Amino acid sequence: MVKISFEKLNSLFEKISEKYDLFVPTKKNDGQSYFEKWEQGKTVSDDLNTVRSAKDFFFPQHEDIVSFKLDGKNIEITDERREVRPFVMFGVRACDVRSFSILDKVFLSEPVDTFYKAKREKGIVISLACQKPSETCFCTTFGIDPTEPEGDIRAWKGNDCYYLEGVTEKGNALLSELSLEECDRTEVDAQIENTKKILDRLPLGKLDTDSFGGDKLKELFDSEKWASLSESCLGCGTCTFVCPTCQCYDIKDFETGHGVKRYRCWDSCMYSDFTKMAHGNPRLTQLERFRQRFMHKLVYFPANNSGEFGCVGCGRCLNKCPISMNIVKVMKTLKGEN
Amino acid sequence: MQEVMKNKAKELLASGEVRAVIGWKKGEFCYDITPAVFTNAEEIDNGFIYDDFCGANLSKYLIKEAHKDGKVLVFLKPCDTYSFNQLLSEHRINREKVYVVGVSCDGKVDIEKIKRTVGDGIIALSSDGDKISVETLYDKYEINRADALAERCVNCKSKKHVAYDELLGDEGEVLDSKRFDEVEMIENMTADERFEFWRNELSRCIRCNACRNVCPACSCEKCIFDNDNSGYVNKAPVTSFEENMFHIIRAFHVAGRCTDCGECSRVCPQGIPLHLLNRKFIKDINTLYGDYQAGEDPEARGPLTSYTEKDPEPSVVTDKE
Amino acid sequence: MQVNEFKPKIVAFCCNWCSYAGADLAGTNRLNYPADVKIIRVPCSCRVNPLFVLRAFQRGADGVIICGCHPGDCHYTTGNYYARRRMTLLFSMLDYLGIEKERTRVEWVSAAEGAKFAATMNDFVATVTKLGENKRLEDLRCKK
């Protein structure tokens, strides 16, 4: 384990920035935090979660896939993939880091998504342990330990320094380049112990997931409770877009006036046109669309991925849903607790 | 107030006067309240709530609910009644199928504002007159209620119910609001500053459509931004142009119909002050074509569907210094 | 070396019953106005949806002008009165967002006013030329 004092953090960031694009969570004037490219003067925010999840780095809201030029009956195809500059993300929370492994299961399974893969290979994740979890946090429900997050390198914020520990080969390589001061774990261990006590007091820390999973498909799908749960859903895409594990996308063409750009962008199963075809729509009302989103996370995803749930308990949907409907309420209601 | 409302709801359900009640349902915490439809006394006893966090405007749900058989009871706050009237005038709601109970409102609290003061980990909240006591996992706080009020409530335009079948509490009055101050402040900036201001705000848009879907004035069966054949469909704010276009067009489409209920800004996950776009239209309409409050009178003709021969020319904008 | 002079692209929405005929008259009278003005004929000035104006900017217009019948002379009696309110509000909103208000204009040009049409276009093109390229309401994807 190595450490870097707060005073020297800037010079560390400077050093990383020489070779990599460095992104850190910074507070904007709207009081919320966003991952932004680090430059001199930018400080790391202590906020737990950025509004937009860290999935943006590997699966951005929109990216060009391919472009076309049409000339009479002929079409010219141009690959729009670009070289990705190596980058480092500092301060990613445990829940977001776990979301990457969930996204990996989708995008890195055959056939591999090369857009995602290129970014994943070039990105180094420095995670940051949580010390003051929020009431909306429930990552522990899904077996995530926010005091010892995954990532290429994990970090803890101490009283006057950050502690860093290499986790993967990629992370260790970066750490050795940085040649930081070695140190012991005393403060870190104390912090972990302290945080664990708080985790025990989280109201949603130990949700019961036994009633969900791939084998509960039919009974959950046919539950009568979807009707009342989805009743006030506005059908917006907020939950989807702030969710670190939502990965559904749309492919759209844009006519630029001098060719067609085909891009991929986030899409939401909550939208009415998500499954709309020329001859009809299998998910006609908000009930089906709402059900799809939660069934995907709690049943379909585990069914295809040896029981792993498609949720990391980051709590963003709890904070951001315009009508405060969220996966926790859905889980509790389906189980008959609400 | 909450108990009076519960009793009213149960009474009307029991008598068969209404088939369902649209109200607010309590959540996991003390602040995450969900709009809900209640159909029996048990549901009301278990979940119905009316408190500082019941900010959601329920009038839009009437479009869906009032298409079903039977009558529904809806609780509307003063500002919600303006939306209700506007929907009536647009024939989106069948008045006979709705039983409106007006409920008084002394401003709703914005949880984001509280969180900004006390941080994360709120586990208990209680309101006592001017003060709100907050308990978090880490500490206890006491804050002024006035400091935690939502922006739209700080600049409340009216405490008067403009439509109801029954009123619980006292009749309020139209207030002398300072809601256009911020618009004026922006108007007084230079063009470059304005451009910067709005770029900073609108560039955060993620096109989740929450502002549109929550808006009672956005009640088109099919929005142009959802219609593949319109040529305007873009699901992501791919360029700054897209960000601008979506919000300009949305604000324009509700211009003259927007009652300034402020739901768009409340729901924006990125905290974009969208109400400032709508208020600009309202302010312009007021100054150019005479004072008009959408929803005040369901019989009134909207400013964009009427005209006078003496209207100012567009050059009042393009030629002004 | 010759300096590449900026020539603005202008989109003019012209009412079929007056301004379009006015443009015609300007042509038959051999009155000059810049060729960079692209005329789009509309049945009435009130046919112009705010989206049209924005789409024109998106696709590379540097200025957008809407021409209709003089108030009171609308072929459909009242169309231009509505257009007047709409465009006033739209322009005001664009200005509010910090977009140069001089890039947009409404002019009333009758079928008999060929000279006015040419003069209006000359003046508008001159104004937009001074402003330069439209940067604030451009769509980068549409740039070549």
Place this chain on the structure above:
Amino acid sequence: MIEEVLIPKLGVVTDIRIDTPDVKTFRVVAPDGKKVFEHIPGQCAMLSIPGVGEAMFSITSSPTNTEFMEFSIKKCGCLTDWLHHMEVGQQVTIRGPYGNGFPVDTVFKGKNLLFIAGGIGLAPLRSVINYVRHYRDSYGTIDIVYGSRSMDDLVDYKEIINEWCVEEGVNVHLTIDREQEGWDGHVGFVPNYVKELGFDTNKTVIICGPPIMIKFTLAGLSELGFDKTQVFTTMELKMKCGVGKCGRCNIGSKYVCKDGPVFRCDELDELPNEY
């Protein structure tokens, strides 16, 4: 750079055949005149006209055709409308093949096959039919029940009459919904016709058509004693990626583009009824 599935290849339309008033069959090859890719019967490909749209179509030609691929496409939306208006020589973009295809070399091998199709539902089956006709010795009897609204709506009518009907060991049963001048064949809906024909249950059934037809035919088949494990069908839902990532074509936990489009009917029963 490694190949990306979302980036399509070029195809050229070399022939357009008018099948019915709203169905055309397009022949597609790569610009060098060869096949764009190989496929197995029942698989699909993403065709697109840039700026208009991209959609999944089943490949109707058999893989045994070494020269080209064919797509029978019904006019029903934006893209298909555009395709119907194009002329020979038009380039399109194409990517694929997608989906699992029919188990022609495993489950079907040596079996008696019964094909049941309605309307444009013949398109995905045509590939299988021609494949098993090509390897005739590997399969048992072949029965084809095909119905359409009218005589004019029978897709591939010429091929059916000139090739399938005359081939020994292939029994073709055609039907149309309503009486029509010049038609002396069977009149009636497919489900009823299947029951009338009263097939032996020693067959594997491959069915495709409008949902309502499938529903009633399945009921008819079970009356005749068929088991759901004997029946295969092919599905269609909205797709964008074709490779199980964009997340919209799922029925429960199965993606039609990746785990389908071919399902055995008892497998479908395990999934929620959302299609």
